[in-house]
Amino acid sequence: EAQVTQNPRYLITVTGKKLTVTCSQNMNHEYMSWYRQDPGLGLRQIYYSMNVEVTDKGDVPEGYKVSRKEKRNFPLILESPSPNQTSLYFCASSSRGGVYEQYFGPGTRLTVT
Amino acid sequence: DAKTTQPTSMDCAEGRAANLPCNHSTISGNEYVYWYRQIHSQGPQYIIHGLKNNETNEMASLIITEDRKSSTLILPHATLRDTAVYYCIVRGGYNTDKLIFGTGTRLQVFP
Numbered sequence: 516e517a518q519v520t521q522n523p524r525y526l527i528t529v530t531g532k533k534l535t536v537t538c539s540q541n542m543n544h545e546y547m548s549w550y551r552q553d554p555g556l557g558l559r560q561i562y563y564s565m566n567v568e569v570t571d572k573g574d575v576p577e578g579y580k581v582s583r584k585e586k587r588n589f590p591l592i593l594e595s596p597s598p599n600q601t602s603l604y605f606c607a608s609s610s611r612g613g614v615y616e617q618y619f620g621p622g623t624r625l626t627v628t
Numbered sequence: 629d630a631k632t633t634q635p636t637s638m639d640c641a642e643g644r645a646a647n648l649p650c651n652h653s654t655i656s657g658n659e660y661v662y663w664y665r666q667i668h669s670q671g672p673q674y675i676i677h678g679l680k681n682n683e684t685n686e687m688a689s690l691i692i693t694e695d696r697k698s699s700t701l702i703l704p705h706a707t708l709r710d711t712a713v714y715y716c717i718v719r720g721g722y723n724t725d726k727l728i729f730g731t732g733t734r735l736q737v738f739p
Contacts, residue, residue, distance in 0.1 A: 519671070548726070558672070558729040573726065605671050607727075616662075617727060619671030 517542045519620035521606050527626045528596055536591045536623050538606030546609045547589040548617070551575065551602040558605065564589055596627040632716045637734040640710075646703040648733050650716030653697040659718050661692060662727070663701045667712040672729070675701065675714075706737045 519540045528534055540547065548563040550573075560573030564583040578600055580592040589608075593600060603624050609617040633651040640646040652661065662677040676683055676690045678699070683690045689702040703710055715732040 550729075552669075557731055558727075560726050563726065603669060607671075616674035616677070617672075619673070621671050622669060624669075 517618065519606055519608055519618050521604075521620040521623050523623060524621065525624050527628065529628055530597055531595050534593050534596060534625075536593075536604060536606075536625070538589045538591065538620060539587050540589075540606075540608040540618065541587065542608060542610075542618065543586065544608035544610055544618075545586070546617075547583065548573070548607045549579070549581065549589070549591050550605045550607065552605065552622075553602050561591070561604075596625075598627050601625060601627050632718055632730055634714075634716050634730065634733045636731070637736065639736050639738060640703075640706045642708060642737055642739050643705055646706040646710065646735055646737070648701040648703075648714050648716075648735065649698065650701070651698045652716070652718045655696050655718050661690065661696075661699050662717040662719055663688070663690065664715045664717065664727070664729075665710075665712040666715070666732070667709075672715065706735075708737050708739065711735060711737045 522537045545566045549561040550558045552558045559575045561579050562573050562581040564570045567586050570581050570583055583589055603622050605622050606620040607617045609615045660677050660679050663675040664672040666672045676688050678690045678692050692699045713732040713734050715729050717727050
């Protein structure tokens with residue numbers, strides 16, 4: 516089954532404790548992306564990756580890091596989480612070079628206290 | 629990417645057609661219209677997209693006006709499971725993969 520998976524689905528952590536949210540897709544997609552969703556602000560893009568070893572900032576990259584060492588994986592790293600990063604996070608993937616649909620993961624609800 | 633305008637909320641009776649409008653008056657020639665929906669707090673789900681012709685798939689139909697300045701997503705027989713926020717997104721054709729989500733239309737399907 517074609518899918519995007521994220522782990523963990525729920526996470527409560529404390530300020531400053533480094534964490535990683537994993538994202539994996541099984542569709543051989545070149546493009547992957549991270550979004551965060553906050554009430555009243557909608558979904559905003561954090562980082563995206565056009566292909567392996569190619570990443571770039573989205574609209575709200577501050578406080579986040581990403582890496583793309585393999586095509587299928589695109590982890591989101593919070594080196595020193597802060598309460599304003601409490602949010603619902605979505606990973607997405609799609610094929611490149613056309614008008615293809617994007618597939619979204621189920622979301623990770625992160626709470627930073 | 630062109631800005632889109634959608635009503636904040638709509639209601640629809642179960643079994644009836646749900647017609648969700650979207651205004652994108654500044655759309656340019658190579659920009660497509662996409663529709664996604666988000667059920668509760670799940671990941672957004674692709675519904676349909678089109679450039680200038682009307683499109684239909686197993687989920688919905690997309691009607692784009694001749695001047696391309698507006699479109700309508702049609703769910704022909706709405707069910708309770710279609711209750712969701714529906715996003716109309718205009719996006720360039722080739723090198724812009726980012727989806728810019730607005731606030732969407734909250735569709736409530738009632739029995």
